[in-house]
Amino acid sequence: MEKLYISITEGLISGDNEKTEELTQQALESGLQAQDILDKALLKGMEIVGARFKNGEMYIPEVLKCARTMHCAIDVLAPYTSENDTNSRGSIVIGTVQGDLHDIGKNLVGMMCEGAGFEVIDLGIDIKAQEFVKAVEKNGADILAMSALLTTTMPKMVETLHMLEKAGCRENLKVMIGGAPVTEDFANEIGADGFAPNAASAVDKAKEFMEEIESPRAAA
Amino acid sequence: MRQLDPTTFRPRLRVLNREQMLSIHTAALEILEKTGFRIEHDPTLKRLVNSGCRRGEDGFVRMPSYLVEEALRSAPRCITLYDQAGHAFMPLTDGNFFYGTGSDTIFTYDAHTGERRRTVLKDTGNFARLVDALPNVSFSMSMGNPEDVPIERIYVHVFAEMVRESNKPIVFIADSGTDIEKIHQIACVVAGGEEALKEKPFILNYSEAISPLQFPRNVVEKLVFCAEKSIPICLPSGCNAGGGGPVTLAGALALGIAENFAGLVIHQLVNKGAPFLFAPNVSVLDMASSVVSYGAPEWSLTQAALADMRDELYGLPIWAFAGSTDSKILDAQAGAESMFSIITAMLCRANLIHDVAYMEFGSTSSLESLVLADELIAMSRQFVEGIPVNPSTLALEVVERVTKSSENATFLADEHTFENFKEAHFLPNLLDRRQYEVWAADGAEDTYTRCNNEARRILEEHRVEPKPTGILKEIESILSEQ
Numbered sequence: 039m040e041k042l043y044i045s046i047t048e049g050l051i052s053g054d055n056e057k058t059e060e061l062t063q064q065a066l067e068s069g070l071q072a073q074d075i076l077d078k079a080l081l082k083g084m085e086i087v088g089a090r091f092k093n094g095e096m097y098i099p100e101v102l103k104c105a106r107t108m109h110c111a112i113d114v115l116a117p118y119t120s121e122n123d124t125n126s127r128g129s130i131v132i133g134t135v136q137g138d139l140h141d142i143g144k145n146l147v148g149m150m151c152e153g154a155g156f157e158v159i160d161l162g163i164d165i166k167a168q169e170f171v172k173a174v175e176k177n178g179a180d181i182l183a184m185s186a187l188l189t190t191t192m193p194k195m196v197e198t199l200h201m202l203e204k205a206g207c208r209e210n211l212k213v214m215i216g217g218a219p220v221t222e223d224f225a226n227e228i229g230a231d232g233f234a235p236n237a238a239s240a241v242d243k244a245k246e247f248m249e250e251i252e253s254p255r256a257a258a
Numbered sequence: 259m260r261q262l263d264p265t266t267f268r269p270r271l272r273v274l275n276r277e278q279m280l281s282i283h284t285a286a287l288e289i290l291e292k293t294g295f296r297i298e299h300d301p302t303l304k305r306l307v308n309s310g311c312r313r314g315e316d317g318f319v320r321m322p323s324y325l326v327e328e329a330l331r332s333a334p335r336c337i338t339l340y341d342q343a344g345h346a347f348m349p350l351t352d353g354n355f356f357y358g359t360g361s362d363t364i365f366t367y368d369a370h371t372g373e374r375r376r377t378v379l380k381d382t383g384n385f386a387r388l389v390d391a392l393p394n395v396s397f398s399m400s401m402g403n404p405e406d407v408p409i410e411r412i413y414v415h416v417f418a419e420m421v422r423e424s425n426k427p428i429v430f431i432a433d434s435g436t437d438i439e440k441i442h443q444i445a446c447v448v449a450g451g452e453e454a455l456k457e458k459p460f461i462l463n464y465s466e467a468i469s470p471l472q473f474p475r476n477v478v479e480k481l482v483f484c485a486e487k488s489i490p491i492c493l494p495s496g497c498n499a500g501g502g503g504p505v506t507l508a509g510a511l512a513l514g515i516a517e518n519f520a521g522l523v524i525h526q527l528v529n530k531g532a533p534f535l536f537a538p539n540v541s542v543l544d545m546a547s548s549v550v551s552y553g554a555p556e557w558s559l560t561q562a563a564l565a566d567m568r569d570e571l572y573g574l575p576i577w578a579f580a581g582s583t584d585s586k587i588l589d590a591q592a593g594a595e596s597m598f599s600i601i602t603a604m605l606c607r608a609n610l611i612h613d614v615a616y617m618e619f620g621s622t623s624s625l626e627s628l629v630l631a632d633e634l635i636a637m638s639r640q641f642v643e644g645i646p647v648n649p650s651t652l653a654l655e656v657v658e659r660v661t662k663s664s665e666n667a668t669f670l671a672d673e674h675t676f677e678n679f680k681e682a683h684f685l686p687n688l689l690d691r692r693q694y695e696v697w698a699a700d701g702a703e704d705t706y707t708r709c710n711n712e713a714r715r716i717l718e719e720h721r722v723e724p725k726p727t728g729i730l731k732e733i734e735s736i737l738s739e740q
Contacts, residue, residue, distance in 0.1 A: 098545050099500075139468055139474050140468055142502060189403050192409060219403060
């Protein structure tokens with residue numbers, strides 16, 4: 039069985055959709071649990087991909103290809119997962135703030151987070167504070183990620199944080215912000231929970247958030 | 259009869275043949291005709307449709323090629339920028355090159371403490387003052403995106419600061435059709451009225467469409483405003499290969515040109531003959547860090563390709579970048595990358611060359627880097643000027659005189675050397691050529707330290723020709739309006 043996990047992980051790392059789907063199907067047929075396949079083969083593969091990327095052994099297009107392969111495999115698992123299974127690491131609502139239509143960075147963060155096992159609800163571009171709040175409430179999101187490229191749209195981040203507060207959904211939510219003009223100081227100043235200078239750091243930050251969210255849950 | 263000197267060959271870079279240029283050009287036109295672009299400005303959308311564009315059900319506007327050809331014919335071949343006192347200063351045409359700073363860095367290095375910190379309004383003033391003093395840097399951009407000014411008024415305030423601290427031309431950023439009006443108002447005060455500014459513009463607007471193929475409302479507002487007021491404008495998009503456009507340079511170039519031409523057509527439909535720079539910006543998205551690289555050789559290559567196309571096909575003045583780096587500090591990487599783009603921009607005949615002294619792909623700026631770039635531009639210029647060949651430079655008489663002299667004559671002490679050495683050689687100021695012992699005895703300063711000393715010296719000593727009090731008062735009152 040271990041061997042099958044390793045093969046799935048290898049398929050994932052090489053970005054081979056067909057092979058990985060096939061092996062995942064095989065694993066299910068041989069009686070392995072969907073949750074185990076996800077944890078022990080797929081997420082493990084993405085951990086390795088993440089580590090290689092950080093070491094400079096892999097480049098972004100390769101990471102994104104692996105992320106796509108991971109999705110194909112998750113689709114194979116989907117019919118076999120029960121409601122009790124946590125088939126994602128956590129959920130992230132993401133978008134560019136009102137007035138900002140620059141979405142390359144935001145898309146990259148979304149794809150990398152998905153690749154790392156998060157459920158990503160991408161609202162797109164030019165998102166009003168109210169729309170962020172609605173999406174967070176509707177999806178019971180763990181994390182909100184906002185991005186801005188134009189300095190002039192940064193105040194919309196502040197507005198969104200105020201609205202979240204007002205709507206009473208700030209307490210169980212982690213907020214991270216990013217984009218070229220956004221700094222760590224700005225994030226602290228406006229009361230966001232974190233800042234990420236690039237997509238890989240955003241994934242790390244999201245994982246950190248989930249640990250913080252889950253540890254009090256575990257304690258309770 | 260004295261014969262003509264051989265024409266001096268000016269070294270230049272050429273990176274495309276005619277077939278490649280035509281293929282890229284055709285691809286750009288095809289993008290406009292078949293894929294089209296999105297635009298968020300109803301009056302302009304109407305104008306485009308009335309002029310022959312078609313809006314598809316997908317919301318994309320398709321543009322026929324003849325509109326591009328017409329716009330290329332009506333846009334001027336030379337744009338002259340004036341200094342703030344009304345003297346012709348930068349004729350943007352042919353192979354004339356003018357270097358200047360960039361805009362909107364979030365951080366800068368404090369010249370006194372060496373600390374990397376958030377930019378403040380005073381930094382914009384310092385950069386403008388340095389530009390005013392440096393002989394090889396011709397125009398200012400804001401450099402900083404200051405944290406001590408309300409965000410919605412940043413661009414008006416940095417513009418006023420550059421007016422206060424320099425008399426060279428200004429390339430400015432605005433957010434939308436609202437703040438650009440204020441900036442224009444201030445520029446009119448400086449130039450002595452709207453007509454005077456139109457006659458002798460010292461300002462040029464830099465705006466950006468969004469790749470791929472997107473023209474947001476605020477960008478179109480600025481484009482239309484500049485066309486109406488005849489403010490020279492350049493409108494690149496962020497078509498970096500792999501991010502905003504295809505990863506392959508030819509495709510990214512075609513997309514960048516298409517986007518730039520969509521802007522050109524809109525501009526010329528509003529006001530035929532208004533000044534517009536050819537300005538696609540095609541860098542690369544770094545595949546490891548995901549930043550848009552400012553040290554990439556590909557950007558210099560695409561720039562040279564665009565300059566070839568300008569020379570061969572379009573004829574418009576061309577916009578470029580140089581003197582920037584992805585390095586975080588002024589180190590060997592910074593020097594190598596800055597010089598690479600400075601000399602290639604000059605060799606490829608780019609006209610208006612911005613972003614000098616950007617560090618960290620434009621997130622950080624450095625006064626030291628600007629001072630160094632001034633010297634690197636001079637060094638490149640020495641190379642690009644080529645080798646003048648004529649009786650005086652061949653100096654046959656001098657060879658005869660020195661070699662046959664009975665008095666131990668040397669070339670070094672010859673009158674011909676005395677008369678010509680300053681033009682014949684590049685004489686560095688910051689690049690150190692002294693022997694080790696001399697350098698060590700003089701404090702063993704590295705490049706950064708010498709540049710830092712020079713930047714601080716200039717900021718202390720340089721006096722900017724002050725503007726009349728009346729003008730400054732008027733500017734203050736425009737700034738204090740809500």
